[in-house]
Amino acid sequence: MTFQNKNIEACFHLLQKVLLEAFQTETLFFSPPYADFKDIDRGIRNIMWPDFLNTNEALIPSKDAPERRFFIVRSNLGFYNIIVYLNLEKSPDFFSVGPFRSEEISPDFFAKLIKDLELSPNILTSLQSYYDGFPYVSLCSISSVTKEIISAFLPEFRDLSAILVEFE
Numbered sequence: 001m002t003f004q005n006k007n008i009e010a011c012f013h014l015l016q017k018v019l020l021e022a023f024q025t026e027t028l029f030f031s032p033p034y035a036d037f038k039d040i041d042r043g044i045r046n047i048m049w050p051d052f053l054n055t056n057e058a059l060i061p062s063k064d065a066p067e068r069r070f071f072i073v074r075s076n077l078g079f080y081n082i083i084v085y086l087n088l089e090k091s092p093d094f095f096s097v098g099p100f101r102s103e104e105i106s107p108d109f110f111a112k113l114i115k116d117l118e119l120s121p122n123i124l125t126s127l128q129s130y131y132d133g134f135p136y137v138s139l140c141s142i143s144s145v146t147k148e149i150i151s152a153f154l155p156e157f158r159d160l161s162a163i164l165v166e167f168e
Contacts, residue, residue, distance in 0.1 A: 102138065
């Protein structure tokens with residue numbers, strides 16, 4: 001992990017500490033070439049779909065739209081991440097918070113997930129173990145705390161609102 005900016009380094013360490021203690025949620029720092037990108041969802045997509053390509057046009061930052069830096073990403077797998085782009089470069093540095101759940105898992109959650117994503121029912125036990133490891137947190141609370149900490153170090157985030165993106 002190499003930080004080019006002391007403010008970003010201090011921000012990351014405080015964010016990581018507060019979110020882990022308050023919400024039991026991981027905060028990761030990524031910079032090009034994103035060697036550990038699979039860690040963003042604890043590797044679940046790579047396990048279920050080895051050829052999965054982690055791209056989504058809705059999540060690409062742009063200098064033409066500087067407000068597109070703070071995202072709440074809801075996966076079709078039923079969990080969330082918060083993605084915060086620290087710059088608007090073609091390959092930006094960013095923080096990832098999560099994965100976490102913000103809804104209770106209903107009794108039919110796994111059956112619906114297996115059916116909707118056309119997964120093998122043999123994966124049920126693995127999915128249950130995987131989701132048991134996700135913290136259950138208030139989406140509003142974790143996104144507010146994330147924004148406040150980042151804004152304290154990086155004032156350009158003060159006036160930004162989170163953008164909700166559905167990731168499939």
